[in-house]
Every structure is written in structure tokens, then in C-alpha cells.
Amino acid sequence: MIFEVIQIISEQVNNYLEEIGLDKSVVPENIAFLESQNEDIGTALKDGVALTLINLAEEATLKNFPNHTIENTKTIYRNSIVNLNLYILFSANRDKYINSLKDISKIIEFFQGKRLFTQANTIFNRSTSAMSNVDNFRFTVELYTPTFEELNYIWGTLGGKQLPSALYKVSMIQIERNIVQAEGQVIGEFTGTTKRKEQS
Numbered sequence: 001m002i003f004e005v006i007q008i009i010s011e012q013v014n015n016y017l018e019e020i021g022l023d024k025s026v027v028p029e030n031i032a033f034l035e036s037q038n039e040d041i042g043t044a045l046k047d048g049v050a051l052t053l054i055n056l057a058e059e060a061t062l063k064n065f066p067n068h069t070i071e072n073t074k075t076i077y078r079n080s081i082v083n084l085n086l087y088i089l090f091s092a093n094r095d096k097y098i099n100s101l102k103d104i105s106k107i108i109e110f111f112q113g114k115r116l117f118t119q120a121n122t123i124f125n126r127s128t129s130a131m132s133n134v135d136n137f138r139f140t141v142e143l144y145t146p147t148f149e150e151l152n153y154i155w156g157t158l159g160g161k162q163l164p165s166a167l168y169k170v171s172m173i174q175i176e177r178n179i180v181q182a183e184g185q186v187i188g189e190f191t192g193t194t195k196r197k198e199q200s
Helices: 002-019 039-045 097-113 148-158
Strands: 026-028 048-058 068-071 074-077 082-093 116-118 138-143 165-175 182-185
Touching: 002 026, 002 048, 002 082, 002 097, 002 116, 002 165, 039 048, 048 097, 048 148, 082 097, 097 138, 097 165
Parallel strands: 026 048
Antiparallel strands: 048 082, 068 074, 074 182, 082 165, 116 138, 138 165
């Protein structure tokens, strides 16, 4: 679901940029490859905005929630769902610095207006096989502000020059593999007798 979420976000932002008269400049790509010798990657990042997944973290508060359902007369047990928070970075590498600032500003503007994404309020391209199977989803996107030290570490890790950018936290992405771990019978009617101890 990570790939699908990145695709949905990039498509939604590009649609907004086009609506307000700007170029559809957002490309899901690793900004660390900005100076890559690979021509395809270099072309994709030239005069564009890279959308890069820089980290993910499991939501610890939901880690041990039980995951079972009742189907007919059976209780189906599965492993706990993995709930992830994604940290995504928009990095503007436009030919002109002023255009980079405009794009980042408009990206922030877009998410200020739309923070919640669901299958009901989000239209996206389902033409590819990966996206055609996307069904129910719900996630939020909020601006995440790192400290100067964290920001320096991020760009140092990416190994490139610092670009106009905005970091966002995407909460929460659920990942579950449909494998049954165990089955049990639903407890139905209790039959038997009980005894009450008489008070002396």
C-alpha cells in the first residue's frame, strides 16, 4: 500500500497544480539520485519536484491490537495489522529558484485545504494493475517540521545540496496479508447448573 499511497498523493498534487495554472511537476522519485548518471532518473528530476519516501515507522500504540473476525460460526484469527506512518519529502529542483519556491508554497497550500484522503473523496487513475486493486483506504497528511539539526542530517543522508522542500507525515497506512493463523468456534449458549452457597 506504500506505493499506492505515494501514487495517489503525487497525482492529487499534480492535479491541483494544473488547476491553478502551474506545471504538473511532482514525480515520485528518490531525490538522492539527483546527480545520478542514469539518464532516465536525471531527466525525471530535471526541472521538477521529487516526492521521496525518507522514513517509515510503525504506530506503536496500535501494535498489539487483536485481529480477529467472526465468519458464520467460526472465529478467524490473523496476525495484527501493521499500521505505518510515512515521512515523505517534496524537494523542488526547478530550473529557476523562484519556481521552486512557488511549487513548495502551492504544495503546502494544497494540503492545508485537504488533509484527509479516502476512497470517497479522492479520484485517481486506476488504469495500471497496481492501482486497479486499491479499494478502501483512509489516511491523513500533515506538515512535519524537523529541527535544523534533523534537516541537516536528512540532506546529509540524501547526499545532495539542500533544495526548497517540505516534509510531511502520512498517517496511517495499514498493511495486512490475508493469512489465517487459527480458527475457533464461537461460544454459543451456556448450559449447565450452578450452585449457590447458602449463607449460615
